[in-house]
Amino acid sequence: MTMMLRRASAGVALLGSAAAVSGFSFPGPTAAPRPGTSAAIRASTLAEPPTATDAASEKSAVGAPTAWECDEEAECVEVPACDDMECRTTLDVRIHGKWFDLSGWRKAHPAGPHWIDWYDGRDATEVMDAFHSQKGREMYKRLPASDPETASVLEASAAPYSSTELNFRKLRDELEADGWWDRDYVHEATLLGIWAALVAGAATTADAAPPLSAFLLALSMTNAGWLGHDYIHGVDKFTDFMRPFAAVAAGLGPTWWSDKHNKHHALTNEMGVDEDIATDPFLFPWAPDPKNDSPLRKIQHLIFYIPFSFLFALWRVDTLKVAVDSVETKRPDAKNELWYLLAHYFVLLTLFPLQVWVPAVFLSGLMSALIVTPTHQSEEFFEEYQPDWVTAQFESTRNAVTTNPFSEWLWGGMQYQLEHHLFPSMPRSKYPALKPILTKFAEENQIPGGYRESGEFEILYMNWDLYRQVAEADAVPGAPYSRGNGQLGAIDLGTSPGAGGVGLGKLM
Numbered sequence: 001m002t003m004m005l006r007r008a009s010a011g012v013a014l015l016g017s018a019a020a021v022s023g024f025s026f027p028g029p030t031a032a033p034r035p036g037t038s039a040a041i042r043a044s045t046l047a048e049p050p051t052a053t054d055a056a057s058e059k060s061a062v063g064a065p066t067a068w069e070c071d072e073e074a075e076c077v078e079v080p081a082c083d084d085m086e087c088r089t090t091l092d093v094r095i096h097g098k099w100f101d102l103s104g105w106r107k108a109h110p111a112g113p114h115w116i117d118w119y120d121g122r123d124a125t126e127v128m129d130a131f132h133s134q135k136g137r138e139m140y141k142r143l144p145a146s147d148p149e150t151a152s153v154l155e156a157s158a159a160p161y162s163s164t165e166l167n168f169r170k171l172r173d174e175l176e177a178d179g180w181w182d183r184d185y186v187h188e189a190t191l192l193g194i195w196a197a198l199v200a201g202a203a204t205t206a207d208a209a210p211p212l213s214a215f216l217l218a219l220s221m222t223n224a225g226w227l228g229h230d231y232i233h234g235v236d237k238f239t240d241f242m243r244p245f246a247a248v249a250a251g252l253g254p255t256w257w258s259d260k261h262n263k264h265h266a267l268t269n270e271m272g273v274d275e276d277i278a279t280d281p282f283l284f285p286w287a288p289d290p291k292n293d294s295p296l297r298k299i300q301h302l303i304f305y306i307p308f309s310f311l312f313a314l315w316r317v318d319t320l321k322v323a324v325d326s327v328e329t330k331r332p333d334a335k336n337e338l339w340y341l342l343a344h345y346f347v348l349l350t351l352f353p354l355q356v357w358v359p360a361v362f363l364s365g366l367m368s369a370l371i372v373t374p375t376h377q378s379e380e381f382f383e384e385y386q387p388d389w390v391t392a393q394f395e396s397t398r399n400a401v402t403t404n405p406f407s408e409w410l411w412g413g414m415q416y417q418l419e420h421h422l423f424p425s426m427p428r429s430k431y432p433a434l435k436p437i438l439t440k441f442a443e444e445n446q447i448p449g450g451y452r453e454s455g456e457f458e459i460l461y462m463n464w465d466l467y468r469q470v471a472e473a474d475a476v477p478g479a480p481y482s483r484g485n486g487q488l489g490a491i492d493l494g495t496s497p498g499a500g501g502v503g504l505g506k507l508m
Contacts, residue, residue, distance in 0.1 A: 099146035133235035159387035218363035224249035226412025247340035256322035272484035312365035374463035
């Protein structure tokens with residue numbers, strides 16, 4: 001049963017009533033459960049031989065089993081099957097109504113094999129369309145089809161496409177045909193110019209006026225984060241060229257960002273899976289199980305600005321961890337990314353004294369957290385996987401209505417959070433004009449809650465009030481763990497720096 005925790009009901013549901021306690025149930029205990037199928041049927045688990053025959057598992061001329069091996073262009077050939085315990089024999093994902101065997105493609109996938117593993121036995125149509133270039137959206141069609149028997153079993157167990165999903169695909173096709181992904185280079189140059197001016201201002205005032213320099217540098221860091229965010233999401237030649245910007249200007253690695261942030265986009269507000277809501281033991285968006293509780297929860301609404309301020313610092317540390325690991329595991333462009341990060345710190349430490357850049361990092365973290373946190377935490381949380389990705393984005397996202405030009409710039413496009421979640425690769429300059437289209441779409445498709453938005457200060461209060469209600473609530477036995485209970489994509493099952501806790505939380 002999907003549990004949706006809404007801000008309005010959090011105080012009632014989490015105050016220890018018997019109904020609230022019984023309302024929690026753990027997702028499936030297995031590492032990779034497929035909805036509606038038993039372990040005996042599933043043919044895509046690690047070290048588990050497939051139950052359905054496949055071209056890749058038939059005997060070759062010499063009687064040995066074979067499997068698929070694919071290159072980065074999705075060209076696949078049959079090879080002797082791997083008998084290593086960590087090899088997958090099959091891995092089946094549905095895209096636009098057809099099941100594909102991605103077992104051979106997972107290692108060649110530029111974003112890493114974990115991405116595909118999360119969709120084993122699931123539909124990945126919206127994620128495929130949202131995160132990939134036109135080239136990538138054509139490449140998957142060359143991958144091997146799943147065995148017909150396996151596909152039949154999975155199709156029977158998978159949720160059918162909703163009318164909302166089908167209508168959304170039509171809308172996306174219409175927007176693409178109308179040029180909504182065409183980039184406004186004057187707008188891009190303006191944003192880059194503002195960032196450069198802030199850096200220049202911070203550098204020239206570093207000695208004469210350190211507080212002013214720290215403020216300007218903090219604004220530049222936040223702005224660089226939003227610009228890098230746009231470029232990493234982008235799928236055109238301009239964003240490909242600008243992809244290193246986040247590392248050079250903000251000290252945030254594209255590989256780390258893609259792993260963490262795209263997972264948040266794909267599995268938004270899924271408890272135990274989405275790292276953006278796994279902020280305990282410092283901030284709890286829902287009342288935890290007593291064994292996962294912390295004394296800090298009781299005062300979280302009074303000290304929230306402290307962990308908020310550490311956001312950028314934590315991101316920087318995690319970036320370096322992922323960058324080093326990426327070099328060791330030979331992920332694409334990993335060495336260049338590490339050099340970009342070193343260049344960032346060379347410039348930062350050369351131009352700015354300690355009393356400037358240290359407070360700038362924490363002030364930037366506070367500003368960024370105040371922007372990214374309330375647009376999701378005030379909405380529904382999901383205890384289980386949501387097969388209707390489109391509806392889930394509407395239900396888990398609230399936009400902020402800014403009140404002045406400075407706020408409009410400072411929010412960096414995140415005030416149009418729903419537009420961004422549904423179309424992450426679309427240039428943010430298009431989002432204001434997209435608002436009435438999505439409002440109409442929500443009405444026509446009768447999406448619960450419709451198009452959700454609140455004033456920028458109201459949405460901040462909503463987020464603070466959620467922390468207050470959770471602080472006053474009793475711990476709830478059986479409440480979902482923020483880093484997973486064994487479900488597919490659980491944070492603790494992956495290589496995330498957030499596994500087991502955040503920062504010092506690992507020691508608590």
